[in-house]
Amino acid sequence: MPPIVKSTVIIVGAGIGGLTLAILLEQAQIPYTILKRSTDMRNLGSLLVLDPSVFPLFEQLYLLDEFMEITKPVRMGCIWNEKLEQLASVSYSDIEKRYGYFPRVVSRSNLYQLLLSRVPDNKIHRGKNVKSFETLPSSSVLGGVKVQCADNSEYHGDVLVGADGAYSSVRQHMYKHLREKNSTKSDTGKRDRVPPSFISIMGETRRDLKEGQYEFAKGLDATLGTVLGHSNNPYSWTVSNMHGNSICWIVTKHLKSSMHKTGGPIVESSEDASCSGGGTDVHSMIMEVRNFPVPFGKDTKTLGDLIDLTVLEDISRIMLEEKMSETWYSGRAVLLGDGAVLAIQDAAVLADVLFHLKNNSHEELTKAFSIYRDVRYPSIKQSFHISLQVSQLMEQTWINDLKLWLMGHMPKFVWNKVHDSMYADRPQVSFLPHVPVKGEIKLAVNKTLFEYTGRSKRGAHASAV
Numbered sequence: 001m002p003p004i005v006k007s008t009v010i011i012v013g014a015g016i017g018g019l020t021l022a023i024l025l026e027q028a029q030i031p032y033t034i035l036k037r038s039t040d041m042r043n044l045g046s047l048l049v050l051d052p053s054v055f056p057l058f059e060q061l062y063l064l065d066e067f068m069e070i071t072k073p074v075r076m077g078c079i080w081n082e083k084l085e086q087l088a089s090v091s092y093s094d095i096e097k098r099y100g101y102f103p104r105v106v107s108r109s110n111l112y113q114l115l116l117s118r119v120p121d122n123k124i125h126r127g128k129n130v131k132s133f134e135t136l137p138s139s140s141v142l143g144g145v146k147v148q149c150a151d152n153s154e155y156h157g158d159v160l161v162g163a164d165g166a167y168s169s170v171r172q173h174m175y176k177h178l179r180e181k182n183s184t185k186s187d188t189g190k191r192d193r194v195p196p197s198f199i200s201i202m203g204e205t206r207r208d209l210k211e212g213q214y215e216f217a218k219g220l221d222a223t224l225g226t227v228l229g230h231s232n233n234p235y236s237w238t239v240s241n242m243h244g245n246s247i248c249w250i251v252t253k254h255l256k257s258s259m260h261k262t263g264g265p266i267v268e269s270s271e272d273a274s275c276s277g278g279g280t281d282v283h284s285m286i287m288e289v290r291n292f293p294v295p296f297g298k299d300t301k302t303l304g305d306l307i308d309l310t311v312l313e314d315i316s317r318i319m320l321e322e323k324m325s326e327t328w329y330s331g332r333a334v335l336l337g338d339g340a341v342l343a344i345q346d347a348a349v350l351a352d353v354l355f356h357l358k359n360n361s362h363e364e365l366t367k368a369f370s371i372y373r374d375v376r377y378p379s380i381k382q383s384f385h386i387s388l389q390v391s392q393l394m395e396q397t398w399i400n401d402l403k404l405w406l407m408g409h410m411p412k413f414v415w416n417k418v419h420d421s422m423y424a425d426r427p428q429v430s431f432l433p434h435v436p437v438k439g440e441i442k443l444a445v446n447k448t449l450f451e452y453t454g455r456s457k458r459g460a461h462a463s464a465v
């Protein structure tokens with residue numbers, strides 16, 4: 001069934017969220033263009049953990065089989081202190097039974113390549129650093145929205161999607177507009193560019209590690225673990241063995257406990273600004289973290305050992321905000337994404353409402369965007385609170401040690417409740433054939449979305465059982 005109205009969508013950002021939306025629009029036969037800031041296609045990033053909430057969508061898009069091949073299941077996650085004493089372990093043994101799949105760990109570069117392989121190359125415009133946009137009056141010849149890039153090129157469409165990650169320039173521009181219009185909306189104020197809360201460097205070692213001390217890399221399951229620095233050490237670091245027998249590592253500086261107090265610099269997170277293995281920022285952080293111990297292998301290894309097995313130019317550096325935006329759309333522009341799982345889920349819901357647009361008017365777009373926001377807001381808010389709590393746990397104090405101990409000893413039914421709130425929502429799009437939902441737990445159904453897309457609540461349940 002073709003879409004009711006063919007809007008032209010401009011997607012700013014070719015990250016995980018932007019590419020997923022592109023694949024969905026491709027399937028929905030909705031015209032789109034991606035504007036990508038960087039010109040290169042380097043393998044950047046480290047590990048991402050995707051969970052059962054996005055796998056039915058991947059199945060709908062015929063991505064799941066290939067995704068399974070480039071990932072390893074996570075059956076357990078562990079947390080250690082710097083002396084490599086285990087503070088907590090969490091088993092995911094029930095997750096497959098209840099929601100159909102284990103969480104799986106994937107290297108960002110592998111996921112990126114998989115998604116990219118499904119987007120026609122001519123839809124991606126490289127070297128397009130979006131600076132601003134303007135909603136044209138409907139009385140003008142073109143109408144719609146006009147996007148300006150740093151190289152003075154302009155793009156025109158009906159809908160603009162900001163999938164440009166942390167410190168999104170679409171969001172900043174949208175909020176500036178709203179401020180100029182004296183909007184009373186709370187989070188469009190001057191503090192839009194909050195200082196970053198985390199700065200991470202990350203990478204993936206060369207593949208096919210076979211030597212004795214990296215024996216664990218060959219394991220069929222992912223051995224995923226996080227180490228917390230002592231109370232005077234503002235770092236935590238995570239490592240996992242990956243498909244292809246490499247090891248991915250991420251080390252994060254929690255700026256709230258150090259640099260934040262003196263006001264750290266705000267650098268935009270991007271493929272271009274963030275990476276640069278030879279850059280001084282990456283280099284100085286590497287020097288700070290080299291001796292941190294890593295809890296895998298026969299001997300205790302250090303992050304320095306893993307860094308030495310990583311191509312320096314592929315080490316990326318990103319800054320992340322700890323901020324939840326309340327305002328997600330204005331006029332013809334709408335925002336997407338924050339964290340890989342959420343960005344993929346956002347893309348599914350946004351593609352669905354765009355498919356069912358009745359016309360391209362302002363009013364219809366506002367209705368569609370408000371449904372999108374209403375559907376996604378509870379998950380985003382919950383996930384923001386979880387990530388706030390997790391980031392608080394990353395500072396090692398005796399209270400946090402106690403909380404972690406309690407977490408490791410939480411009864412199964414409490415974990416099930418937590419997991420239900422995370423995985424009950426497993427969005428699929430209405431314009432592709434539904435795939436049978438696996439696992440014991442039924443899908444959460446959003447009545448408003450189902451009414452807008454013309455599906456009945458009953459139908460959704462039927463496909464979920």
Ligand SMILES: Cc1cc2nc3c(=O)[nH]c(=O)nc-3n(C[C@H](O)[C@H](O)[C@H](O)COP(=O)(O)OP(=O)(O)OC[C@H]3O[C@@H](n4cnc5c(N)ncnc54)[C@H](O)[C@@H]3O)c2cc1C
Binds near residue numbers: 017
């Ligand atoms: C280089 C890099 C490495 C990362 N590595 C990890 C990792 O190892 N583990 C992890 O958990 N998370 C990582 N992240 C973050 C993670 O990818 C995202 O949080 C998550 O996937 C959500 O995706 P997103 O599409 O919203 O944003 P992102 O993946 O951040 O993608 C945003 C995209 O928008 C582009 N962009 C930004 N500004 C503009 C502009 N003005 N004009 C045009 N394009 C623009 C960026 O270049 C980027 O391609 C990384 C992000 C980046 C950019």
